Amino acid sequence: MSDLINRRDAIDVVNSTVESLKLSDKGRAFFEKIVSGIYDIPSVRSRAIVQGEWLRADYDKVRCGECEALVRIEFHSSGCARNFCPNCGAQMDGGGMYI
Numbered sequence: 418m419s420d421l422i423n424r425r426d427a428i429d430v431v432n433s434t435v436e437s438l439k440l441s442d443k444g445r446a447f448f449e450k451i452v453s454g455i456y457d458i459p460s461v462r463s464r465a466i467v468q469g470e471w472l473r474a475d476y477d478k479v480r481c482g483e484c485e486a487l488v489r490i491e492f493h494s495s496g497c498a499r500n501f502c503p504n505c506g507a508q509m510d511g512g513g514m515y516i
């Protein structure tokens with residue numbers, strides 16, 4: 418799996434590095450090519466992963482700690498399921514109660 422980084426943050430790092438150095442025109446041109454190369458890298462749409470937890474709400478329901486959606490507890494052959502909230506997509510695999 419590839420790491421995703423924010424293009425704008427990468428360019429800001431390069432630009433702040435360039436500003437911190439006393440570069441010749443040739444040196445600045447080198448870094449401008451790097452920034453241009455960063456712009457040319459294909460992008461993907463992504464969103465930050467929100468880590469949530471299930472909170473017990475009723476004998477057969479849990480509540481999402483992020484969006485407060487009520488979800489009926491369902492057991493599958495693995496004994497637990499739904500490692501994400503079906504309402505907001507929060508990941509529930511980092512601890513707390515599994516359903």
Ligand SMILES: [Zn+2]
Nearest residue numbers: 481484502505
């Ligand atoms: Zn949720």
